[in-house]
Amino acid sequence: MSRFVVQEHHASHLHWDFRLEMDGVLKSWAIPKGPPEKKMIKRLAIQVDDHDLEYINFEGEIEEGEYGAGNVFIWDSGTYIMESESKKSKVIELHGNRLKGRYSLVHLKEKQWLLIKL
Secondary structure, eight states: OEEEEEEEEESSSEEEEEEEEETTEEEEEEETTOOOOSTTOEEEEEEEEEEOGGGGGOOEEEOTTSTTOEEEEEEEEEEEEEEEEOSSEEEEEEEESSOEEEEEEEEEETTEEEEEEO
């Protein structure tokens, strides 16, 4: 099983960073309205730069003038199983404290994805 984390990020705009441990990095998406906790709820997820694996435990303040300045808190974390993966979608099963069950990441265009609780 691989790890995941959701970080609540109080930057210029409040959002949640959804990160999946994949290929030696954290594949990352910013979710403006937060990850869905109820079935069939869809949330926009904007793919952002990969982060180093060490960032999976980060909580704290990113200083003014730095990219992503603001406070970061771990909102949820745990492990996940990749059920299926293609260029257009990923189906994962999350085993977190708050997020549990099957989710799908569906690629719309460019860096835009939908995160859907199945």
